[in-house]
Amino acid sequence: MRVTRGTTRRVALERLAILCATSNDEQDNSDGIQSLCKLRSKSSLNASLEGASLAAVPMSTRELDVLLALCKAAPLVTGLQDAEALLAQLAPYMPEAHRQAIGHSAPTSRQAPWESLAYELTSAVLSIATNHSPLANKALSSIEITLNALGESIDKSAWRSAETNGTDTSEADHNAVQLTVAMHGFMRACADHVQAWTADQRLALIQRLRILLSEKFMVSVEGSLSAIRNGRATSRSSKEWRRWIRQYATQGKPLGAMLLQRAFIDIVERIAFLLHSPYEALSVDAALAALMAKTSHVSKSRPVVSESMIGSLAEIIAEEVNLLDEDADYLQVSSAWQQRLAFEVKAATLRSFLYCTLIDEEIADDEVLMSWLEAAASNPVQMGDGELAEAVLKLIVQGKMPSRTGKVAGECLAHALRLLSGDVVISTLYSLGNVLSAGSNDRPSGISPWIDGSPSLDTSGPYTSHSALGSSISLNMSDEEESTVVYGAVIQAIVAIAIARNDEKISALVLSMLVQKLGRINPTVDARLVAETAALGAYNATDLKGLLRLYVRAASLASNSGNFQMIGAVTDARIRIAASIRKDSPLYEIYLVHLLGLIVGNGDERAADVAPASRNMARLFRPLAILVSTDLTSTPQFEDEEEVRQLGRDAWVNIVAHGFTLQSQSGRQYAAELQVLAQHSLPLIDEERVDMPESGIELNPILRRSAGTEHVGNLQAALIALNPQHEAEIKKMGYA
Numbered sequence: 001m002r003v004t005r006g007t008t009r010r011v012a013l014e015r016l017a018i019l020c021a022t023s024n025d026e027q028d029n030s031d032g033i034q035s036l037c038k039l040r041s042k043s044s045l046n047a048s049l050e051g052a053s054l055a056a057v058p059m060s061t062r063e064l065d066v067l068l069a070l071c072k073a074a075p076l077v078t079g080l081q082d083a084e085a086l087l088a089q090l091a092p093y094m095p096e097a098h099r100q101a102i103g104h105s106a107p108t109s110r111q112a113p114w115e116s117l118a119y120e121l122t123s124a125v126l127s128i129a130t131n132h133s134p135l136a137n138k139a140l141s142s143i144e145i146t147l148n149a150l151g152e153s154i155d156k157s158a159w160r161s162a163e164t165n166g167t168d169t170s171e172a173d174h175n176a177v178q179l180t181v182a183m184h185g186f187m188r189a190c191a192d193h194v195q196a197w198t199a200d201q202r203l204a205l206i207q208r209l210r211i212l213l214s215e216k217f218m219v220s221v222e223g224s225l226s227a228i229r230n231g232r233a234t235s236r237s238s239k240e241w242r243r244w245i246r247q248y249a250t251q252g253k254p255l256g257a258m259l260l261q262r263a264f265i266d267i268v269e270r271i272a273f274l275l276h277s278p279y280e281a282l283s284v285d286a287a288l289a290a291l292m293a294k295t296s297h298v299s300k301s302r303p304v305v306s307e308s309m310i311g312s313l314a315e316i317i318a319e320e321v322n323l324l325d326e327d328a329d330y331l332q333v334s335s336a337w338q339q340r341l342a343f344e345v346k347a348a349t350l351r352s353f354l355y356c357t358l359i360d361e362e363i364a365d366d367e368v369l370m371s372w373l374e375a376a377a378s379n380p381v382q383m384g385d386g387e388l389a390e391a392v393l394k395l396i397v398q399g400k401m402p403s404r405t406g407k408v409a410g411e412c413l414a415h416a417l418r419l420l421s422g423d424v425v426i427s428t429l430y431s432l433g434n435v436l437s438a439g440s441n442d443r444p445s446g447i448s449p450w451i452d453g454s455p456s457l458d459t460s461g462p463y464t465s466h467s468a469l470g471s472s473i474s475l476n477m478s479d480e481e482e483s484t485v486v487y488g489a490v491i492q493a494i495v496a497i498a499i500a501r502n503d504e505k506i507s508a509l510v511l512s513m514l515v516q517k518l519g520r521i522n523p524t525v526d527a528r529l530v531a532e533t534a535a536l537g538a539y540n541a542t543d544l545k546g547l548l549r550l551y552v553r554a555a556s557l558a559s560n561s562g563n564f565q566m567i568g569a570v571t572d573a574r575i576r577i578a579a580s581i582r583k584d585s586p587l588y589e590i591y592l593v594h595l596l597g598l599i600v601g602n603g604d605e606r607a608a609d610v611a612p613a614s615r616n617m618a619r620l621f622r623p624l625a626i627l628v629s630t631d632l633t634s635t636p637q638f639e640d641e642e643e644v645r646q647l648g649r650d651a652w653v654n655i656v657a658h659g660f661t662l663q664s665q666s667g668r669q670y671a672a673e674l675q676v677l678a679q680h681s682l683p684l685i686d687e688e689r690v691d692m693p694e695s696g697i698e699l700n701p702i703l704r705r706s707a708g709t710e711h712v713g714n715l716q717a718a719l720i721a722l723n724p725q726h727e728a729e730i731k732k733m734g735y736a
Helices: 003-020 028-035 042-050 061-076 080-100 113-129 133-154 171-193 199-212 215-230 235-248 259-274 282-294 309-327 336-359 368-379 386-400 401-419 422-437 480-501 504-515 523-536 541-561 563-582 586-600 611-618 623-629 642-659 666-667 671-680 709-721 724-731
Strands: none
Touching: 003 642, 003 709, 028 133, 061 080, 080 113, 080 171, 113 133, 113 171, 133 171, 171 199, 171 215, 171 235, 171 259, 199 259, 199 309, 215 235, 215 259, 259 309, 259 336, 259 523, 259 563, 282 642, 309 368, 336 368, 336 386, 336 709, 368 386, 401 623, 422 480, 422 504, 480 504, 480 523, 504 541, 523 541, 523 563, 541 563, 541 586, 563 611, 586 623, 586 642, 611 666, 623 666, 623 671, 666 671
């Protein structure tokens, strides 16, 4: 802002007022406040004494500065006498602020002087009501008088149609827009100080405001704004209002009905939150975070809230949502800023309804909230707005969103982020990752047991220094089933973003982030992490190899500890990857060699019990069968076909050596998978070596596995059952 004489005077008066209000000497304090009050213009003093309307007397720049300075001092005044004197000075201006005549020499600021005047006066009076209980009734009475005055002005307004051609502007148009900015300032102040009213008074306030913000008034406001924007600016007043309209638009809050709706829903949201914690005045983000985290900010002993209160609030919020969804005439958006305002209103309504649902989900129907969330989450345009997307995702995190909808929401967010910068994507990923970090207060130190020799899959790259980015969403859920839904939705969103970006570095960052969360929340979430990461395995060799190493490590730990949930998750992840890789992809050979190698490497010739190795091997049959049979239209192109052939040959030998035969119980159990493998395996016998003896077969380490006496006896019995006439020869067989 350009420093002028007026600016210097305004800053000096504000500092002087604050100094007077905070002085330790009560006498100096009182004298200072009284001296400032006397700086009002004589014309205003005479009008006040004679009972005439203050609005009729043009307010000079000097008087406006004095009045705003007194408003700034109001929250700091400690003495009851001074507060009473200050209230007596400020209260008469409140009902007149929206029609106050202000000289053209008023200082230029980021908002019209009528909004500043209405906001500061209302804030000051409500601060006095909050800080000085003996004056509360008197202060709130002045608010009631102001509401009556606003209603009278609205009733007397000249009504315009929103479809006006705007060829001419009139004084009535200017008055309508002046009333709009003053009402915006008034409602902003009410939102900031809703704790000044009791619960019933708050409900009465928003019901009164809803009546004032009638459809007829809203349409008229849009018509007057259209006339000023498009009409002939022949008067100085028209030119000034056109400048103000442009200035508001450049600040991202275009004047109009949507701006008033935004201020109104802010009041509703604050009131809905105070149903949970009547003594806390938190910001929007802090309020939602406090409820979700169940921290000390939220009152432990929540007051009893009547059903009528919840019902009335829920009804008001539902009407707001319906207005937005039905595209009311006066809410039709014509610019990106207006659309953003509409999304802000939508986000605030969703949060407000959640607060009501958390108190009584029967009156504030949680299924209604779910339907709104699903509609928003499934709309890429709405999920492209930062505030609305954040609100929807946080409500998903709250734990009431079905898994399917959580996945859709994550995909919509990912779609929106495709058009944004990498830093925005990374910040979003860390914000979501912080949800998983908040799942446990006991974070283990050192290298995670899930990671084999490295604290991440890939700690290199330009994104590893962004660990401080992103906001934190704190959660503290006692129910494990609830937390599974919550964290599952977050994991799905993170993976969906990585897939949508299709960036190898982003994928590596996501994998590193998710792997570091393993073992830090609970086994159910660990299993979900392992299963969901499989979606990233079908895009590049680096991610696939990293995931395969992770699954080997996870399966080994789970097998040793008897964690069947994790064993199932690893199998599910392997199946997902197998179903997503085509045979003509270079990833096909990588995955095929990996699975065959695991089968070949299963077992130990020194182990007396082959059952554990057989079970581990059996879990590989289905992923391998799906891999080789899913894509029947393509032909694999192997870089090293001989290696694949040799691994296939050794794998079949090891399968048979571990008892998977046509007649065995385990063989019959996995007959379908083994038949598919046999159908799609490369030839086991090399045609060029068909007549050459396999002189080293007795040294084959695969055949020497499970060479224990018991296993030898079982194999001999199976052979005798097939060839009883050769019983004598079979009994002489062994591993020698």
